[in-house]
Amino acid sequence: MDSNRKDPTPAQPERERVVIFDTTLRDGEQCPGATMTFDEKLEVAELLDEMGVDIIEAGFPIASEGDFNSVQEIARRAKKAVICGLARAQMKDIDRCAEAIKPAKRGRIHTFIGTSPLHRKYQMGIDEAEVLARVTASVARARSYTDDVEWSAMDATRTEHDFLCRCVEAAIKAGATTVNIPDTVGYATPDEFAALIRMIVERVPGAERTVFSTHCHNDLGLAVANSLAGVAAGARQVECAVNGLGERAGNAALEEIVMAIRTRGDVMPFYTGIDTTMLTRASKLVSRVTAFPVQYNKAIVGRNAFAHESGIHQDGVLKHAETFEIMTPESVGLKESSLVMGKHSGRHAFREKLKELGYELGDNAFEDAFIRFKALADRKKHVYDEDLEALVDQEIASAHDRIKVAALTVIAGTGGPKKATITLDLEGRHQTYEATGDGPVDATFNAIKAIVPHEAKLALYQVGAVTEGTDAQAEVTVRLEADGKTVTGRGSDTDTLVASARAYVSALNKLLAREGRRKPESMLAS
Structure with missing residues (x-):
């Protein structure tokens, strides 16, 4: 392959920053069966912070003592990212959230309420006037703790436009600095969602001093498309999760959002602060701690994302990689070669290979992993990167097992x-x-x-x-x-x-x- 190939990311002299808001630890963990332990949440948060995520939604502090403790500890340890907690439009929720994020260098309170007729009638049993009152009261309460307050209109895409604009205006007047327009049930199409964002930006007073955000679910497989349409229409924050983890069919996938913006700079004059070479590592970590496998043909981070079996494809890639690859494997943290280790490999080669894959082990853990690697190499004809990752992940996970x-x-x-x-x-x-x-x-x-x-x-x-x-x-x-x-x-x-x-x-x-x-x-x- 052409080792000097660069990703086709055309230069844009006036690109705008899109803020990445990661909700893997909050909405992602709400996915049935995806619950993480305290230590696993800290591990994921540390990696998200390191890779350049702007805002980490660390959890829902009122939900449980465990959620509160994990949000608080993540807030205490965060180095660069804003640490955000979620709160319903209730005073006790907001107070608890404020306490949880207090140790953070930069903290955010994210409060929300349902605005659609369905949510008003069936979920809360309140009228429009009461919703507006709660919007104002909850945002004002949150603003008393921090100057970084986000407000969300749950089920915004099924809310009457006039009422949605009134709610957004109330939130901005009460002090919200970020307003999120969620497609909570994944109902919208890209054209509809873009039109909704444009309508709000044009109609609501104060919109010019507010960051608008997307939070799109994937029930119809449109979460990433809707999010990018929202950005094109004026949103400058995208809420997403690693591997698209989230309620029901999941959220917009962080890795897809980031690489779409990076790769298609010719039609999307934006950029993010994400170190894309860490995307594969983040995907594997979240998959490991949640026990949710990544589908083989998943965009960007799936096992087959940079694999070629067709003879025509193989021939083209070998002659010039860009014939069938629009991104380099290295740009998302993959190595071009996966078959380099075998039973004749020594400790030095094994240690260097682990470093390439992103692992740094202590002496005892390294020796245990090396012994298991040699045993594996004796049993297997070929040892792939994935074999080593599975071996080391198990070694790390069981290091303190009794x-x-x-x-x-x-x-x-x-x-x-x-x-x-x-x-x-x-x-x-x-x-x-x-x-x-x-x-x-x-x-x-x-x-x-x-x-x-x-x-x-x-x-x-x-x-x-x-x-x-x-x-x-x-x-x-x-x-x-x-x-x-x-x-x-x-x-x-x-x-x-x-x-x-x-x-x-x-x-x-x-x-x-x-x-x-x-x-x-x-x-x-x-």
């Missing part, structure tokens, strides 16, 4: 009972148990549960392949549910049953941590 899989033997087949004999390392003490089940996975999980009794139910068991081929590593996701809350564990290995055991044990470790138990022995059978 329970680990030491050994597993399974008997399965068409006849006879399915048996699993597992040995668990319980903080240095080994315990072994044999159990039967309906199948090898069921038997394995029964054996683990016999050693570490618990009441959690298996809510999800999912198997995927890290790479292609019959020797591919299996990547297993296990979700356990207890007392209305869920924990998710992941495990990888070329043996699917070993990966399954590791994933189950990973979830158990999170369950122990959540329940505050200091010793796994406290869960052992007598």
Whole structure:
């Protein structure tokens, strides 16, 4: 390929800045099954801050003590980004949000209320006058804490235009510096959404001193298109999430918004402050902590986004990459080569490869990862970047686990009972148990549960392949549910049953941590 190729991003002498507002930790986490732990939220927030996200919506502080604590700690640690908390148009929400963001160098309160006839009648049971009163009161209350206040008209795209303009005007008069026009249910088309933004900007007094924002959902697959149409019409903030995570069909995908603006500067004279070389890393991190896999053909960050199988495509790319690629893999943090490591690779090459992939491990963690890499290389014909990422992600995730899989033997087949004999390392003490089940996975999980009794139910068991081929590593996701809350564990290995055991044990470790138990022995059978 042409190693000197540059991305086709035409120079624009008068480009305007588009502010990136990331809601992965708030709207993204509301996606069913995507709940993150306290530490995982901090890890994601740190990466978002590092990659140049302007505003991080860190959570909904009134929702729970855990949400409040995570928003507060993210606010305390943030280096560059504005840290934002969400609050309903209620005084207690706003007060709690203000307390959570207080440690931030720069904090924002984001308050909202439903404005459409459907929301007024069926969700809140109030009339237009009451909505307007709450808009004014909530924004004024938020403004008493900070001069950075955002107001949102929930379900704006299904709100009468005259009333929406009155609400926006009330919010601006009360002190809102950013006004968000959400397509809450993903109902609008790009032309409609652009016209809505233009109408508000033209009609509402004070619009010239206000930043307008988009927040588009993807129910019809139009979230990114609607967001960009809104920017073209005058919005200068886009609310989005890594991997498009969010309620129902999700939000506008951050990586798609950013790369569309970067790549099509010829028709969109804008820019963002995002370091695009970190997009793939951010995608993989969010996928790992939420256990939500990224579809292979996902734009920008999917596994196939820069892959070519067609002979015509391969021939064209080899001759000149721009024949079939409008962006360079390097521009989003990918490496052109993925097959460079094998069983003859040494520690130095392994460490350098990990650095290329964005990993910095301590000495002990590195040695453990290297041993696992050599074992993997002995079993696999080809070791790809994705294999190494799965291996190291598991090493990082399990570094502080108190329970680990030491050994597993399974008997399965068409006849006879399915048996699993597992040995668990319980903080240095080994315990072994044999159990039967309906199948090898069921038997394995029964054996683990016999050693570490618990009441959690298996809510999800999912198997995927890290790479292609019959020797591919299996990547297993296990979700356990207890007392209305869920924990998710992941495990990888070329043996699917070993990966399954590791994933189950990973979830158990999170369950122990959540329940505050200091010793796994406290869960052992007598």
